[in-house]
Amino acid sequence: MNAYLTPEVNHEENWFQLTLLAYVNLWVSRKLATVLPRPWEQYLKKTEVVEITPSLVQRDFYRIISSIGTLTKSPKRRGYSSGQIKGSKKVPRPRHQVIKKQTKYTKENIKVP
Numbered sequence: 001m002n003a004y005l006t007p008e009v010n011h012e013e014n015w016f017q018l019t020l021l022a023y024v025n026l027w028v029s030r031k032l033a034t035v036l037p038r039p040w041e042q043y044l045k046k047t048e049v050v051e052i053t054p055s056l057v058q059r060d061f062y063r064i065i066s067s068i069g070t071l072t073k074s075p076k077r078r079g080y081s082s083g084q085i086k087g088s089k090k091v092p093r094p095r096h097q098v099i100k101k102q103t104k105y106t107k108e109n110i111k112v113p
Contacts, residue, residue, distance in 0.1 A: 026054040026061070033060040
């Protein structure tokens with residue numbers, strides 16, 4: 001929460017609500033999560049009863065979401081676009097003169113009245 005810094009109050013409130021929604025999702029799905037310990041986390045393997053933290057739920061969240069599924073339909077192919085019409089020619093881009101920088105002023109170039 002403290003990593004997001006902005007002078008806009010609305011942006012900060014939106015960020016706060018977004019993080020709250022993420023934590024609510026993790027809290028609701030904590031009963032569906034299984035503990036997936038990393039190889040160096042020996043303490044998670046030894047104990048049978050593990051208090052599931054939000055980070056442990058987050059590790060298994062992809063499996064939870066994929067098992068729930070989605071209500072959306074897969075996209076349908078609509079074919080290939082026809083592209084550019086045969087025989088049509090592109091209008092060339094207008095050419096512009098190159099604008100060069102002025103020479104820098106030195107003591108020799110400056111005329112004193």
